[in-house]
Amino acid sequence: MENRAEFRRRIRGVQDYLSEKNIGALTVSSEKNLAYLFGVGTGRAVVTEDSCVLWVREVYLGVYASLFERAPYSVRVYRPQAVERYVRRLAPARMAFEDLPCMQLKVLKRKFGVGRVVVVDVVERLRMVKSPYEVSMLRASASIAKVGLRRAHEVVAEGVRELDAVAEIEAAIRRAGSETPPFEGGMILAGGAHGADIHARPSTRKIGRGLVVVDLGARFAGYHSDLSRTLSVGALTRAERVVLEAVASIRDESVDRLCVGVKASEVAAYAEKRIEGLGYHFHHALGHGVGLDIHEKPSLSPQSKDVLTEGMVFTIEPGIYVPGRFGVRFEDTIHLTARGPKNLTESP
Amino acid sequence: MENRAEFRRRIRGVQDYLSEKNIGALTVSSEKNLAYLFGVGTGRAVVTEDSCVLWVREVYLGVYASLFERAPYSVRVYRPQAVERYVRRLAPARMAFEDLPCMQLKVLKRKFGVGRVVVVDVVERLRMVKSPYEVSMLRASASIAKVGLRRAHEVVAEGVRELDAVAEIEAAIRRAGSETPPFEGGMILAGGAHGADIHARPSTRKIGRGLVVVDLGARFAGYHSDLSRTLSVGALTRAERVVLEAVASIRDESVDRLCVGVKASEVAAYAEKRIEGLGYHFHHALGHGVGLDIHEKPSLSPQSKDVLTEGMVFTIEPGIYVPGRFGVRFEDTIHLTARGPKNLTESP
Numbered sequence: 001m002e003n004r005a006e007f008r009r010r011i012r013g014v015q016d017y018l019s020e021k022n023i024g025a026l027t028v029s030s031e032k033n034l035a036y037l038f039g040v041g042t043g044r045a046v047v048t049e050d051s052c053v054l055w056v057r058e059v060y061l062g063v064y065a066s067l068f069e070r071a072p073y074s075v076r077v078y079r080p081q082a083v084e085r086y087v088r089r090l091a092p093a094r095m096a097f098e099d100l101p102c103m104q105l106k107v108l109k110r111k112f113g114v115g116r117v118v119v120v121d122v123v124e125r126l127r128m129v130k131s132p133y134e135v136s137m138l139r140a141s142a143s144i145a146k147v148g149l150r151r152a153h154e155v156v157a158e159g160v161r162e163l164d165a166v167a168e169i170e171a172a173i174r175r176a177g178s179e180t181p182p183f184e185g186g187m188i189l190a191g192g193a194h195g196a197d198i199h200a201r202p203s204t205r206k207i208g209r210g211l212v213v214v215d216l217g218a219r220f221a222g223y224h225s226d227l228s229r230t231l232s233v234g235a236l237t238r239a240e241r242v243v244l245e246a247v248a249s250i251r252d253e254s255v256d257r258l259c260v261g262v263k264a265s266e267v268a269a270y271a272e273k274r275i276e277g278l279g280y281h282f283h284h285a286l287g288h289g290v291g292l293d294i295h296e297k298p299s300l301s302p303q304s305k306d307v308l309t310e311g312m313v314f315t316i317e318p319g320i321y322v323p324g325r326f327g328v329r330f331e332d333t334i335h336l337t338a339r340g341p342k343n344l345t346e347s348p
Numbered sequence: 349m350e351n352r353a354e355f356r357r358r359i360r361g362v363q364d365y366l367s368e369k370n371i372g373a374l375t376v377s378s379e380k381n382l383a384y385l386f387g388v389g390t391g392r393a394v395v396t397e398d399s400c401v402l403w404v405r406e407v408y409l410g411v412y413a414s415l416f417e418r419a420p421y422s423v424r425v426y427r428p429q430a431v432e433r434y435v436r437r438l439a440p441a442r443m444a445f446e447d448l449p450c451m452q453l454k455v456l457k458r459k460f461g462v463g464r465v466v467v468v469d470v471v472e473r474l475r476m477v478k479s480p481y482e483v484s485m486l487r488a489s490a491s492i493a494k495v496g497l498r499r500a501h502e503v504v505a506e507g508v509r510e511l512d513a514v515a516e517i518e519a520a521i522r523r524a525g526s527e528t529p530p531f532e533g534g535m536i537l538a539g540g541a542h543g544a545d546i547h548a549r550p551s552t553r554k555i556g557r558g559l560v561v562v563d564l565g566a567r568f569a570g571y572h573s574d575l576s577r578t579l580s581v582g583a584l585t586r587a588e589r590v591v592l593e594a595v596a597s598i599r600d601e602s603v604d605r606l607c608v609g610v611k612a613s614e615v616a617a618y619a620e621k622r623i624e625g626l627g628y629h630f631h632h633a634l635g636h637g638v639g640l641d642i643h644e645k646p647s648l649s650p651q652s653k654d655v656l657t658e659g660m661v662f663t664i665e666p667g668i669y670v671p672g673r674f675g676v677r678f679e680d681t682i683h684l685t686a687r688g689p690k691n692l693t694e695s696p
Contacts, residue, residue, distance in 0.1 A: 041547065042547060057631060058629070059544065059545075059546070059629070059631050059669050059671055060545075061671070062544070062671030062672050063544065063545045063671060097450075099449040099450055099451050099452075100449065100450065101447040101448065101449055101450075102445075102447055102448065102449075102450050102453055102467050103447050103467055104447075105450055119450050119451055163522050163523060163525060163526075164522075164523055166522050167518075167519035167520075167522035167523045168519065170515075170518060170519065170522065170529060171515035171516065171518065171519040172515075174511050174512075174514050174515035174518060174534075174550075175511060175512055175515045177511060177552055178511075179533075179534075179549040179550070179551070180533040180534045180549070181518060181529035181533075181534045184532040184533070185527075185528040185529075185532070186522075186527075186528045186529045196407065196410070196411065197407075197408075197411045198407070199389065199390060201527040201528070202522075202527070203527070204525055219533075281406070281407070283405060283407050321407055323407055323409070323410030323411060324410050
């Protein structure tokens with residue numbers, strides 16, 4: 001668990017932003033932002049330049065007693081109208097919200113009686129740069145994912161049903177300590193033509209000769225990991241071999257281009273150009289931040305405005321998908337340091 | 349897979365709504381609403397009173413070729429600006445959106461050049477009432493969940509690590525054909541005092557004597573299932589036994605109150621009153637719709653405005669949580685028919 005100083009630093013980051021932007025108060029209610037600022041993924045909080053209050057249901061006072069005892073913020077029991085009354089008393093000239101669904105924002109605006117509102121992503125932006133504590137959790141999460149990858153190498157074989165292989169791999173990931181199965185909807189394991197469907201779900205079909213896209217991860221202390229490999233089953237065709245080697249190489253070349261200060265869009269455009277040079281389209285972004293969410297900021301796409309900075313952790317995942325035939329993706333989770341990229345999911 | 353008539357009926361439902369509300373066009377981009385209307389959880393669609401167009405990335409034309417061949421809507425290849433140009437040409441006086449995050453809505457409004465916009469939940473409301481096809485998929489999904497429950501009865505025992513039990517149960521659910529692990533973050537298996545934490549994650553701690561909350565489900569053909577049981581390990585204390593029996597009984601009494609035309613809030617208020625009569629608070633809603641999303645409309649809470657109608661499928665899940673000691677929850681997925689409730693997750 002993060003220590004008191006870490007939570008204080010994060011909350012201070014929000015408060016500095018509010019002060020700089022002249023925003024009276026920010027309300028936080030999304031699970032991951034609450035977890036980041038307070039260590040509890042439930043409740044509702046109001047942060048101002050010089051105060052920070054978290055409301056949680058009574059049942060959580062006991063569950064999180066040891067955390068709340070040393071928390072650098074106030075904890076109150078959630079009662080109907082408690083947050084509304086608090087904000088109405090503050091009466092901020094300008095109030096900030098997370099990027100909520102419109103209807104929810106409309107209701108809150110009315111309940112809080114606030115006029116000028118702004119939608120901000122300050123917490124998501126703070127979350128982009130990981131502390132040493134966070135990197136160690138991400139590394140632990142990545143080592144669980146690697147246990148899953150090793151199991152995948154053992155169980156992926158011709159004639160095995162995709163879901164039987166997945167059952168074994170996901171069970172290995174859980175036994176190794178993952179708090180959740182990979183990602184939100186489980187791992188991807190897609191053989192042959194199904195590898196060309198980016199949204200493929202494992203099914204009861206049997207793995208055949210050819211390429212199998214395996215995309216998996218883990219969650220440890222709230223932090224995710226994400227890696228993909230494309231495994232070969234039996235002899236490959238020439239086309240399969242050429243694409244397999246090309247994508248692995250584009251992954252390496254993209255990682256080599258990572259350094260502090262480079263634009264995410266530049267690295268993404270490089271990979272896109274390489275893939276197009278081979279006669280294919282690149283159907284998704286080159287990468288995404290990884291942390292409390294499996295997909296978070298920064299975005300590594302040709303349209304991204306993010307600049308890569310020290311402490312960011314994100315994926316690099318080029319892929320080529322040949323409809324009706326096969327797909328290839330290689331993906332690693334990278335920690336960007338002052339001395340360059342460190343691969344958290346490098347194969348053993 | 350749904351047949352052409354089923355998709356046509358769903359799209360017609362949206363078109364009738366647009367016509368009735370005098371809305372020129374609706375844009376659909378959320379995964380589950382796309383899946384419901386078009387059978388493809390990706391892309392962007394624009395529906396008007398008398399037209400329906402879906403844009404998907406080129407790579408999906410091949411993946412979904414057989415679906416698109418007989419689709420009762422037009423399919424076009426997604427190109428930058430294609431949807432924007434289409435909407436600008438339509439120039440609807442009033443345009444409807446799903447309940448998107450505010451920033452996204454703001455960007456779309458500008459891109460489409462539309463003035464008057466409304467946020468609607470018409471697709472989510474259509475999704476509340478399940479067709480016979482959908483009920484059969486929900487039933488198949490529930491029978492996979494029951495395989496998981498049977499495995500839970502086999503593996504939950506004193507001294508077993510929670511994550512080892514979870515690995516076995518989730519693997520059984522995958523082998524039985526579930527497209528995803530249970531829910532979005534995996535199943536819940538929480539023993540003793542951890543059972544009192546509604547958000548508990550299984551961990552490496554060992555199961556001890558007492559109560560163990562097991563909450564699991566499956567996904568089949570896109571449709572979810574959801575059930576909870578509270579298992580006993582060794583001898584129970586008197587307090588544990590009393591609460592266990594009470595919650596099971598409140599589940600049964602709540603199900604008995606279900607009939608076409610009853611208000612969801614009434615049933616929820618009944619359960620809440622029963623729990624409060626025992627000296628506890630009820631910390632969550634009594635139930636939620638189950639379908640393409642694990643949590644969808646209707647809501648069974650005392651604040652709900654939903655009326656239960658024929659064809660709805662939802663959970664009934666009373667729980668009592670005693671901080672620092674134990675938790676108890678029983679949950680079934682119910683299909684409401686003209687002749688009353690049918691329990692899809694009844695234990696064998």
